[in-house]
Amino acid sequence: MNQLAKSIIDIATGEAEENEPKRGRPGGLKGGKARAEKLTPEQRQEIARKAAVALHSMHYNFVRIHQTLRVTPAMAAGVTDRLWSVEDIATLLD
Secondary structure: OOHHHHHHHHHHHOOOOOOOOOOOOOOOOOOOHHHHHHOOHHHHHHHHHHHHHHHHHHHHHHHOOOOOOOOOHHHHHOOOOOOOOHHHHHHHHO
16 A cells, blocks of 8 residues: 555544645745845835836837837837837836
C-alpha cells in the first residue's frame, strides 16, 4: 500500500489527525506594504520620478496631437488607430 493511501486510511480510522493545509503566502508578506516599508525616501522619490516620466510619455505619444504630424506619434507609427484620452491611460493604471 502506498504512503498516500495509508495516510488516508489512518485519518479515516482516527489513528492520525488530519493536518490543515497552511494558509497564506509562503514566506510571509513579500510585496506591497512590506516592500514599501523597506524603501528609503530616496528610493521612493526615484520610483515616483520614473512613474511621472512614464505617464508623461504616454500622454505625449498617445493623447497629444502633434502639429507637424497632425496625429499622435503612436498613430503615425501605426501602434494605435485611435486617439486616446487621459481616462484611457487611467484605466491602464488600475
